[in-house]
Amino acid sequence: MTYLLGIDGGGTACRAALADLNGNVIGIGRSGSANIMTDMNTARLNILDATEAAFKAAGIDAAASGTVFAVLGLAGANVGGNGAKLEALLPFQKSLVYSDGLIALQGALGDHDGTVVILGTGSAYVTRLGNDIRFAGGWGFKVSDLGGGARLGRDALEETLLAYDRFHRRSLMTDAIMERFGGNPHRIVQFAHSATPSDFGTFAPLVFEYASKNDEVALALLDKTLAQIEEGLDAIMPDTGMRLSLLGGLGALYGARLSPHYRAILQAPSNDALTGAVQLAARNFASREVAHG
Template sequence: MELLLGIDGGGTGCRAALADKAGRILSRGQSGAANIMTDIEGARTSILAATRQALQEAGLRVEAETSISAVLGLAGANVGDNATRLEKLLPFAHAKVKSDATIALHGAIGDTDGTVVILGTGSVFVTRQAGRIRTIGGWGFKVSDLAGGARLGRDLLEETLLAYDGVHLSSPLAEKTMAMFGNDPHRIVSFAHDARPSDFGTYAPLVFEYADKGDRLALLLVEQSLRTIEEALDAIMPPKQDTLCLIGGLGPLYAPRLSPRYRSRLRPPIGDALSGAVRLAVGLFAHAEANHG
């Protein structure tokens, strides 16, 4: 039996989907972080754990992994020789490592031209024009990813402290945030000291909730973030391209707030990044098998 595998992995977890040659998903698995930039051995372990879970769920033995043809979409795949190093470490019959942005693009718009914005904890912009893929942003919370949930949550805490200090006007959202920290600014400082990007990101939905209510601060933060999204789109999306997808947890929250010139080009995504990895595997490996007879 020929098996195809899609993997969607990053700093927060790893998901696997096992499929037949036609791309029909047989089973799924998931595991912990697969960060090939900081821990390639740990990434391999997570990838195999998610794969074995999927094999088990499909009623297959671990040994079947040697007949798998896999496409893996991983954050950091385009840095140095991470991708080829990992490919050699895997027990699969074939393995192709792509960037997380590439499988997300393929998942959202298939193999047509278009632009996809991934708005989760971070933010990445990826476009395909005449078959050529280009990515911008996605350099991480500390120096990039301006409209991502982590930045939006962090910005909220900064503004909450500025309101506490009397530097900026307060708002119901700032008061609500202060109250969530027991009205003690030191608790915000202590939270921020240890917070991972995803921890900051937990406050992002609150900003949208208050923006819907017309909160002054919430609207300011969302508009500021939208400006960074549209600036990046101005730089990456060809003016005549007509397909734009906003994906990730915050995608549907930002989408209706885009300017008309981008809102008019919005399309719902075909599928998620994991389905993109599976479909890329069909394209790469199922055809090759067919060619070989």
């Protein structure tokens, strides 16, 4: 082994961090989508592109990439043998494919026990107690991901139509959303027809913005969503004094609104998921050296 490699791959981008054998990062590279659920081959090519860019950033010949010890955190790694399939396709000396949630947890909490909730477009829970790692939620926009930006943004559009029909009360927020669609509810329907989860998610920040101005509809949506997030926490947090971090684009926004007993144990994440991948590479490499040495 000559280097460690951490990979954080997701639906929109893939990042690679090259590090020395102690885990000190010496180069970072970036490329396109690495979603192994939807397209394994594109994911593989983008992982290699990001790796090459990381070598270049470190000023090292990428020919050495065949000697690295790599840890990859990828969405869908634990579905239907995808992780093992990809490991067999990669040219690195050793490749370990974990879920994206695990590298996020490692980055946020380091080696501590605790729980992270990733609140981006989707939502997912990861908790660690010693060697026991548990995943929950994160089954996708259609039937899960409560609290994620896509669900929250969709809810805001639904409330706008309910207000239009006078089934629910109007508010400055629903008026503002209706105005974005030219006051025409059919344009909301057209938007929703082809909207991706990310498209729906573009309305989530608006809910927080109006909630901060005490908009009643926005506050009611966040009350519902926070209750869902805390139901998850109640279920997944063992009642020891564990750490909790909320990650993702909406993590900090939700964090400020959590119930006091959760806010009391809330911590800013120590590092990002890419750093988590490098840390896991360093730890696995070290324990491997001990075992082999």
